Amino acid sequence: MSSSALAPLLRPVVALPATMSISDVADRLLTAEHKAFLSLPVVDDAGRPLGLVSRYRLQDIFMQRFGRDLWGRRPVVDVMNPEPLIVSLETGLEEAARQITGQLQYPITEDFVLVDGAGRYQGLGTVLDLLKAMEVRVAQRNRVLRRALTELRESQTQxxxxxxxxxxxxxxxxxxxxxxxxxxxxxxxxxxxxxxxxxxxxxxxxxxxxxxxxxxxxxxxxxxxxxxxxxxxxxxxxxxxxxxxxxxxxxxxxxxxxxxxxxxxxxxxxFARLDRAMSEEVDLNDCVRSTLVIARNGIKDKVEVLTRLGELPRIACAPSQINQVLLNLLNNAAQAMERFGRILVKTWAEPDALCLSVQDDGCGMPPEVLKRIFDPFYTTKPVGQGTGLGLSISFKIIQDHGGSIQVASEVGRGTRFLIRLPLTQAASLQRSA
Incomplete structure (x- = not known):
């Protein structure tokens, strides 16, 4: 970032020589031109900053009994802070803020010194000005982030x-x-x-x-x-x-x-549940049967589907979404077959959930593929044959139902997906059927 980033923070203030008396500095801090500053700079003959004299430090001195008599004629270097906050004008705004906030002490009693590339004094900066500049910068970035988030959501929807x-x-x-x-x-x-x-x-x-x-x-x-x-x-x-x-x-x-x-x-x-409510009490086995009817043509030449459907209580869910998940798993299993194989679909009930598994005897997946299969846009299919969103969408659907989807796979032996759906309807699906 260019040095112009700190230019708005620069306030030209005439620096004090190191020999100036404390009384003269105190009088100068009371003038209108210096009322906005918490301190005044002290520089050497070469224009390099030696320190800052804080009005709060002088106030402590002159509030003492005989304070002006005891301290007034002494040189200003006796009461200045020899280690002020110094920032180069070439520093970026974020870096300057990091430096200042990293060294700042509370309560704030001093300003910070701005120097050029050679270390020569150029003026003062106030913490309030810095905070305002950072607020503007944060607001700008928030607008950019909001616009990017909107575009990302639109892209995700598409x-x-x-x-x-x-x-x-x-x-x-x-x-x-x-x-x-x-x-x-x-x-x-x-x-x-x-x-x-x-x-x-x-x-x-x-x-x-x-x-x-x-x-x-x-x-x-x-x-x-x-x-x-x-x-x-x-x-x-x-x-x-x-x-x-x-x-x-x-x-x-x-x-x-x-x-x-x-x-x-x-x-x-x-399968589509076009004439049904968004959420209703259904038999999960009916979802399996209707999905198998729809998927039959795409998989019948590749696999034999075996079913072991247990006795299940009805469960509140969005059946068209569950059907979409099952269709995706069946198609993926069929596509994983290098030869004619089998798919076993099982359902059973547990005390607090219904379980459904889809197991194939296909080629299986290595660990590096297995850990990424639910990532959006990740696919092992050739370009143009998959978006990499099928399993990601399936994961989100099951998650929205308050359930879980797990996968186990071994190269050469096949893959098994296990879905668990809670018997209690997820809060996000609390709609009347």
Missing amino acids: LVQAEKMASLGQMVAGVAHELNTPLGYVKNNVELLRELIAPLFELAEAQAALGDCLSAADSDGQALARALESAAQARDRVAPELLAGDLEQLFADTRYGLGQIGELVVGLKD
């Missing part, structure tokens, strides 16, 4: 939203793929039904023509024979002895496909 949108994109892609399979064969069944029903319309037309021929008064034998033959051919194409079985099979397959679509829609609704 990044969290980006992570949520990335998770939503993966989830929607998985659900769309799951819907495509039953939709595909429902569509095929409808096409087959159209093909099977087409001969029925031809048969109906042929029978209608035969009926018209029979009811016509002028119908001859040849026309009736042709109508009968057309009706017989149409019946053969319909093959009613086989049609009933084919239709029943197609309807059964279609009902099954529509049932799968309905299951996915219900699972998606339960």
Whole structure:
């Protein structure tokens, strides 16, 4: 920092020679030009400060009986402080404040001396001026920090939203793929039904023509024979002895496909809890089941999911957030598989909490990775394949629920996440369901 930082603190004050008498100094301190100062400087012939004469020191002398007679003619060096606070004008404001406050004694009875780079006296500075300058500097820095904090919060909100949108994109892609399979064969069944029903319309037309021929008064034998033959051919194409079985099979397959679509829609609704309250009493096992439905497409080709769901009491929580945590853990476990593996999801109850664990037999994590997995923006995935916020957000969600999330991992053996949620709802989630 340049020397100009202390320039506003500099008050030009004429220094006193060391030979000036104490009485003359006392009279000078009583003048209007010096009333703002607690002390006056004493310098040598070269302009270097020798000390400061405090008005409080002189007051003690002249309040004594015969004080002026005994001390008045003596040189000022006899009562000055030979070790005043000296600060160079080239010193930065923060460093000057540190030096002065480090040596300051209370009550404050002196000012501090400002010198140039050669150590020559330049003027006095008062502690009050220094405090005002520091107050202005602190206010400026507070404004900068507040602006930086606002920008940081905005960036954090955007990044969290980006992570949520990335998770939503993966989830929607998985659900769309799951819907495509039953939709595909429902569509095929409808096409087959159209093909099977087409001969029925031809048969109906042929029978209608035969009926018209029979009811016509002028119908001859040849026309009736042709109508009968057309009706017989149409019946053969319909093959009613086989049609009933084919239709029943197609309807059964279609009902099954529509049932799968309905299951996915219900699972998606339960996962997102779009029609539910922010916080409600839920069965944690239901959260596991709905999340597995949503995650099925993304993990079914990589892992086999086993569940051991215990008997659980209902717990007050934000189920959509808990589902988000479970989806993140399942996807991470599947991505950790170098070969087809298994994920075991377990739930059980303890006296004061519910526990849920997600354990995989994937590649595991070394200690240096394990200790950083909950850090924001930390990821071992290639660039562009992860924001490094998934586990950080999951940690915050469980923390907001008053619970804890722990992880244990061993390279080559797999990883296990353990979530504990208290049976008593966290204060931050005290909303009516």
